[in-house]
Amino acid sequence: MKTFSYLMLCVAFFCNSCSQNSATTVQGNAQTETEQVSTTEKSKVYLTREISSAALVKIYNALGRKAEGKVAVKISTGEAGNNNYLKPELIKDLVETVGGTIVECNTAYAGKRMTFKEHWQTIQDHGFTPMFKVDLMDEEGEFEIPVKDSSNIKSDIVGLHLKNYDFMINLAHFKGHPMGGLGGVLKNASIGVASANGKANIHTAGYQKVVEGMWQHVDNQDGFLESMAAAAQAVHNYFDGGKKILYISVMNNMSVDCDCVATPEEVKIKDYGILASLDPVALDKACVDIIFNMTPENGSDNAPLKERITSRHGIHTIEHAEKIGLGSTNYEIISID
Numbered sequence: 466m467k468t469f470s471y472l473m474l475c476v477a478f479f480c481n482s483c484s485q486n487s488a489t490t491v492q493g494n495a496q497t498e499t500e501q502v503s504t505t506e507k508s509k510v511y512l513t514r515e516i517s518s519a520a521l522v523k524i525y526n527a528l529g530r531k532a533e534g535k536v537a538v539k540i541s542t543g544e545a546g547n548n549n550y551l552k553p554e555l556i557k558d559l560v561e562t563v564g565g566t567i568v569e570c571n572t573a574y575a576g577k578r579m580t581f582k583e584h585w586q587t588i589q590d591h592g593f594t595p596m597f598k599v600d601l602m603d604e605e606g607e608f609e610i611p612v613k614d615s616s617n618i619k620s621d622i623v624g625l626h627l628k629n630y631d632f633m634i635n636l637a638h639f640k641g642h643p644m645g646g647l648g649g650v651l652k653n654a655s656i657g658v659a660s661a662n663g664k665a666n667i668h669t670a671g672y673q674k675v676v677e678g679m680w681q682h683v684d685n686q687d688g689f690l691e692s693m694a695a696a697a698q699a700v701h702n703y704f705d706g707g708k709k710i711l712y713i714s715v716m717n718n719m720s721v722d723c724d725c726v727a728t729p730e731e732v733k734i735k736d737y738g739i740l741a742s743l744d745p746v747a748l749d750k751a752c753v754d755i756i757f758n759m760t761p762e763n764g765s766d767n768a769p770l771k772e773r774i775t776s777r778h779g780i781h782t783i784e785h786a787e788k789i790g791l792g793s794t795n796y797e798i799i800s801i802d
Contacts, residue, residue, distance in 0.1 A: 507797040508747035514738040514802055516717050518558040524741045525559055525634075527801050530711050534631025537600075538565035539657055541638060545577035545587045546727035549718035551638050553592045565634060566598040570624045570657070573664035573676045576727060602626035603660035610703050614695040614789040617670040617688045621655075621699035622663030632709045633700070635745070639714045639752045641721035641770050644668075645690065646779020648723040649749040650712040651786055655696035667692045687781055694786035697745060701791060712748050713741040716755070721773040735765040746792025749783050 511527045513520045525532075538560055543550030560567065571584055578584040581604055585594075593599050602624025609620040610627075637653040645652055656664055666674045670688030683689075704710040716737035722729035737755060742748040753774065759767040774780065787794050 507795050508742060508744035508793050510740055510742045510744075510747050510751045510796050510798050512738055512740050512751075512798050512800050512802075516555070516715065516736055516739055518555055520739055521556060521559040521713065521715075522562050524713060524739050524801060525562070525711070527799075528711050528741055528743060530743060532563040532565070532632045532634055532711070534709075535629060536563045536565040537568040537627070537630040537633045538563070538636055539568050539633060539653055540636045541653070541657060541724040542567070542569055542578075542588050542593055542599075543591055543724045544572075544727045545583075545590065547724050547729055549638070549640065549720055549729060549732065550591065550724045551636065551715055553596045555715070556636060557596060559634070559636070560597055563632075563634065566600050566630075567593055568600045568602050568624075568626070568630070568658075570601065570603045570659060570663070571661040572725065573661045573668065574725075576725070578725075579661070600626050600629075602658070607660040607662060610699050612695045612699045613702065614691070614698065614785075616695075617685075617692045618666055618695055619671060620666075621658075621696040622660050622666050622674065623658050623700070624660050627658065627703070633704050633711075635710060635712045637712070637714045638718070638724060639716045639740075640719045640723055641773040642723040642777070642779070643721075643726065643773075644777065645693065645723075645782065646774040646777030647749070647753060647782075649714055649752055650745045651693060651697045651749050651782055652723075654700045654745065655693040658700050659696060663696070667696050686778060690778065690782040691785045693782050694789060694791065697786060698789060698791040701745065707743075711741070711743055712745045713739065714748055714752055715739050716752060719756075719770060721769050730769070733766045733769055734759070735763075740798075742796070744792040744796070746783055746786045746794060747796035749786075750794040751796055751798060753780060753783065 572578045577587045606625040637650045639649045642648040661676045665676045669683040670685045670692045672683045701707045720729040720732045
């Protein structure tokens, strides 16, 4: 499937325990483009319809996995001009609960987060540095971590400071993405944790490992999507085989564009809630299913986001992540409300 080269250039320049609460279980059997995998046990995806700082702590506790040691909280701090990113006030209680450090890496496209000086200014302007410890993990270099699936990329190039952390909370803002179709926890672990060179490596499916202004246009869309899955698995495995990482996705401000776009398209869909899982594949699949199964009403239109995901073959990242053993699309949703 072909990459949308014009769109890429535009974007480049603009951009395991149950809940302690009483829980209601709902089958996660909605279909998008892929059949669900039959396994003996469904992955648990926890859900709250409340979007608040307290709700983030509640859903973190529901996962039953305590973040210990030096904790990295991976978010997107947002491109300058974009106001859809997860706000500091929303994530404050969770970050403080785990004693976490906000972690990011530079971008591989021309914008206000491509240089460390401008990136730090954007982080300050968006209100993160006054409230949290923040670490640009590639500010002092990078290193390579192994990938299990080497069919496209041969390694994942990540920020050097990743070595400083014992545990990661992958705190994603679920939305669309101009190139990947969707941005959830798989993208947040792959593109998000990669250094600028690592981002070029993923975007070009291993063709280019060093940024020279921007990555080269490579006509390999599925290779890019598969590289994201492979890189996400590499980060997952880096944290003690996935035992020291967890995944949370906030479904609010869901534009068809991601937080890396300086001038994103208008949000046309209502906020939904917060989901969390120890299985990143199940979590992204659950978020996609929610979008695809929504009934448009009262000014909330899911059609643009559905089109964005479908037109970029976005579900393929989830399919490939399952294929290489990162997780399962066979899940159940457990309400903690």
